[in-house]
Amino acid sequence: MPELPEVEVVVRKLRPRIIGRTIRNVSIRRLRVIAPTSEEDLIRTLKGTRFASLERRGKYLVFTLQRGKASITLLGHLGMSGDMYVVPQAEAEPKHAAVVLLLGNQKFIYEDTRYFGRFTLDTKPLEYLGPEPINTGFRLKEFREALRRSSQSIKVKLLDQCLVAGLGNIYASEALFRSGISPRLPARKLTDAQIKRLWQMIPKVLKHAIRFGTTRGDGYIGRLTVYDRKGKPCRVCKRPISRIVQGGRSTYFCSKCQR
């Protein structure tokens, strides 16, 4: 999926194109993405409302809609392969359109090849999210205490959205590389210095990705330091990058630079 940086880029582009616009019609092309909301409920709730705001929370898109004075929250998530954008009403729809909203002469498209994402009225997932790693709320003390309480490997722990919201498989590897920490190290074994370094690097890695892009835009994966570079020379020491599996997912790292 798009991780925090990719979601942030989608939100920034989407925001000016939808704010103030009214939803004239709602078309659900794949029921799974609106669960647990029902099709009837979603259509009835959204039709005739106006987009008032759009914010990002972790990897979620939080839409606020208004109908008169009443306010409605709609939660979006891009799963592994989702995207949301606005196109002219006449434009052909993508093969894997999941939800289409008619906005007068334009339409909002949520497309998702694998349909792992969400477009729903159920906002429960937001309650379990940890702090935002950029802008506000990411405190060193809380981060340190949470790591102390876990025996999971630090790489797997970083994917826990309760710890910090928005890191995914790519940026977890990237942040650990830049912090010089082995992904296999149990979270509770990190030294205070390592924790501080990781706490500092997480926002840096994410902000850098928002600014320069990595996995989106033209489908091109830009300058990632370690992710997907198995066997290629470490950009720092030239030794080949390793790939291991943790929690069923790939981790890339440099066994020399990361202890």
Added chain:
DNA sequence: CACCATGTTCCTTG
């Protein structure tokens, strides 16, 4: 055909 993929949730196991 085999294996891999930016995520989350549910079920099983210990």
Added chain:
DNA sequence: CCAAGGAACATGGT
């Protein structure tokens, strides 16, 4: 009860 591990979800790329 809790933590950890693995499968499932669905489609496509190599």
